[in-house]
Amino acid sequence: MNKTDILDKIYSSENYKKRVYMKKILILLVLITTAMFAKIDIIVSIIPEKVFVEAIGGDKVDIEVMVPVGSSPHHYEPLASQMKNISKANLYLSIGLEFEAVWLDKFANQNKNMRIVNISKNIPKGNDPHIWVAPNNIKTIAKNILDTLIEIEPSNSKYFQSNFDRFISKVEDVDKSIKSILKDVPKGSSFMVFHPSLGHFALEYNLVQLAIEIDGKSPKPKEMIKLIKRAKKEKIKAIFTSPEFSTKIANQIAKELGIKVVKVSPLAIDWANNLKKIAKSIANKR
Secondary structure, eight states, X not given: OOHHHHHXXXXXXXXXXXXXXXXXXXXXXXXXXXXXXXXXXXXXXXXHHHHHHHHHHGGGEEEEESSOTTSOSSSOOOOHXXXXXXXXXSEEEEOXXXXXHHHHHHHHHHOTTOEEEETTTTOOOTTOOOGGGSHHHHHHHHHHHHXXXXXXXXXXXHHHHHHHHHHHHHXXXXXXXXXXXXXXXXXXXXXXXXXXXXXXXXXXXXXXXEESSBXXXXXXXXXXXXXXXXXXXXXXXXXXXXXXXXXXXXXHHXXXXXXXXXXXXXXXXXXXXXXXXXXXXXXXXO
């Protein structure tokens, strides 16, 4: 019996056929299991987005944040390592920031299979892109996230919907707390910020944001004098600054007015307590 005959006999044997069959079954099971437990790889622009997406996506998503803590999302430039992450992502969730206008097309060219969805749709932004500092806007953002996740993975729609309902309940509780904190603050009251990032918060609670920074620039001496006079007239209790910007001018104005400087970041991970802290400072409560 030659070598070819021996091989033909082995390959035609029942044991061999069974082994090949079992191997195919095992490979198929591995592929099915991998597909069942695969997560949606998502990249978001800022930390608050990650918090919102995690709340709704739960353990069905993996999330990377483009703009790290301490960096400004207005003119951010992604690192080479972040562009590699773009290459592997299934989904990019944009939120209407300035740096996105420059980079989203580049992200799309980097990964033509990656979907890009704007979760700020249906929210009027005006000149203030910081839409996520107002509870009603957060609810709209959350609905946009929910719709996107269900569209991508309809088999988990009930899971996403349940998480969404729970998250919306939390947002509404935060809104109630803020309204309670601000109940004695007259409508139209002003508060001062260095960088104008709380306009949507002001709009939602019938307040007025008085910004120190003008068109991205620090005020000139004459403008400083006008700001201080207005702040005294309107009995402003605090000046809000964020870690992404210098506090030098805010400290000078606060010293002149005899008021406190409150550090809050619109990019804070604990968005709920951050918004309550803003309300308490405006109401001059602890």
